[in-house]
Amino acid sequence: MRLRWLVMFILALTSLSSWSHVSLLQISDYHQDQQLLFDAQLELQLTPRIIDAIHHEIPLQFVTHIKLNRRDQFFIFPYNTELVGIDYVTELRYSRFYQRYTLHNLRNGNVEHFNQLNDALKTLGTLAGFRLTNLNQMHSGLRYHIRLKFELSYWTLPAPLLTQALIHPDWRLSSPWFELPVQTGRRR
């Protein structure tokens, strides 16, 4: 695991230039049935190299990191407590035979086919009514943050590509952490 963290640190350093490929169009939270939900829309701009790989039927896996943190303070030192942490993987692949793009959510097993890549990417970047936690778990007056991050998983690339992905910045598809402040007791 340490090794993995080391590599991730190196990759994070080299992937700073690629944050602009993932942008947040919209994010909002709301309450429904005593549940905290949120919607988000990400715009994904894949590099030609990644698109080329997809069209050569290379399956790509994207990881969406979702966290709900509570901001606490110990004396004058602020810190975050993670209440919810969800990481789920979505696989995007193209079938030349069927001439369609397929999104496969490995978390819930949903599969969707698309004729256009943009449609698939739009669906990939859409989180609608994502249930985070029960409102009973949250306390009024405290500050909460929804944090969202989206990235391409390098580790699941085919081995030959992995070497290239470690070197080439075109494969650094990763967003920064997007944050949405949430306060209990009011609806944004």
Place this chain on the structure above:
Amino acid sequence: MKLIKHPLIKQYGWIIILSALLLGALFLMSRILKNAPHFTESYIALLIFTFIGTLILVTLLVRTLYKLYKQYKQGVSGVKTTIKLTSTLTLLLAFPIVILYYFAISFIHQGIDQWFDVRTEQALSDASALMRANLDHATRDSLNMTLRAHSQLQPLLTQRPALVINELRNQLNAQEVALYQSNGQLLAFSNAYGSQILPTPPSDALFQQVRQRLSYAAVETLNDGQQDIIRILIPVNDLFSNQAYPLQVVFAIPDNITRYAQSVRLAESQYHELNYLRGPLKISFTLILSMVLFLTLVTALLFTVQAAQNLTRPIRNLVQGTQRVAQGDYSTKMQVDRDDEFGVLIQSFNDMIQQVAKARNDIKINHQQTEVQRLYFQAVIRNLTNGVITLDMNRRLRTINDTASDILGVDLQSHVGERFCDLMDDTNNPHLKPFFDAVLPHFELDVLRQNELKPWSEQITLQHQQQQRIVLLHASTLPSIDQKVGGFVIVLDDITELVQAQLNAAWSDVARRLAHEIKNPLTPIQLSAERLQFKLAAKLDDNDADLLQRMTRTIVDQVETMQTLVQAFIDYAHTPEMQLRLLNLNELILDITSMYQSPDNLEVIHTQLDAQCPMILADSARLRQLFHNLIKNALEATENITQPQILISTDCHQQADKITISIADNGPGIPEQALNWIFEPYATDKPKGTGLGLAIVKKIVEEHNGRIELLNPNSQGTCFVITLSKLNADGV
């Protein structure tokens, strides 16, 4: 534990283990690259492990090379051989490895390129297109069949769907038929496998599409690609409610078609994937192969260095051993821990050093014995009263004793090693000419051959520092092991005193005979002459009487002269027993000189006496005679001098154990040629005198174990120096 501590394991073990692990990692990486997706996540770990392992090996290599460099700088024995061996073996290894690497890279690139043959790609595309066309055709047929059946059964489908749905499925020979309301609620369905299996509802998007009066027909894959179906979705219009009821018909595609389609799809998919990965594959294989090459070279270099060091270790030990032996440490013994030729060599070296040490010890003992013998002979030669000189075959001085130097009057010790004849050429040694004239002819090779190496003897006379030495030479050749003549030995025998003693003995004998034969008749002759004078003087006339008187007077005078001469001979010849008594030398000298001082010559005789002179044990009568003779000689020598001066002095400090007495005058001196015989009997150039004065003086001096010599013969005047031993003062 024993195995781990084994030298081979210690030297090569870690390198072997690390290299094996790295090679294993690289092998796994190559397998992953080929087709092992389940290890893909380990690829990076393996890659990093490989880099770290290679880095460790490189560090080991750098450390090893640095150690070699340090050893080279320190001049450690064997390191140059190690470097040469390592360089040679590395070159020998690297050359074929690099060639192999080049060809392997080429083959890999060509092999990967050959995977993507144009005909294969075309065949795959055609097969895919064919399969797609087939499925499209089936899809269109299915759609058309559904549409035709729908047109035939349309009123019933909306009015009594439960009745006709089964008939529709049988008519279409479909796997499943389902009719939904526009909101997606299932109205009726029929399944070939029974009514227990509910139909799979289409997605919301498809419902939306049908609500827009659009049909849907497509091949779909179910059960994770295990089954292909044709899904047909058409709107069934209800004329009364004007609603579109989605009618879904699912046609099963035969298994063989599905299998072929999956096969073609999979092959095409893999082909395209591999085609895309062609470049990265080449790079990855090149990287792995380069790592293998690098790993092989580094490992080979490490192995080579270690092997070379192992190979040169016995050589290094041998060099260190020889260096210790060269420094004189013959106790060196190296450990024999090998059973190969080096072990035999080390054992032989140990044996050899043992033999050398033993031989050296024997030589040392022999040398010590020789040295003892040499010192023994040197001591003998040094203490010999004879002079001894040895020469080597090149006539170089080898051994000289002090007596030889004394006899020859040259410090020969400072000339040891020089050529003997060089001494002859030395201008400081002209007095040695008779010596060389006598010796060198005998050392000529021709003479040596003719004389057959016989010893020879010869007497020579050397003149040095107003002294005459009579030397008897004995010479012979020295033996040699490898040559006939190993050198020469010359024995010098100073026989001056012996000859002098013989001469003195002869003179004493002559004196005794003279005294005996002449003295006895002299008195009758004198008495007869006086009697003749007395008896005949009155009987003769005046002239005759006067003649008689003169004649008898002459006879008496001559007889008295002869009596004086005879008395002198008697004195010289007579050696009375010494009457040694303690006497004060200064008082004796003052007493004698006072006898010669008259009012006329008060300023002639002077004394300069050392008041510190001790009493000496001597015969005062003999010393009186000695001083009388010398003073008398001095007075006679200064008779014709305007201001005659005679100085008598004593000195106790010039020599520690000697008393020096000098009697000097300012007379004409003694000619140099007279020096040889001045002290010999009857050696006078004076018209009057017996010629025995100085001989008697010398005799008295020698009787007192003293020495007399004449100084500064060429300067004005004469100076006799008498040296008496202080031992006399102690009564010894």
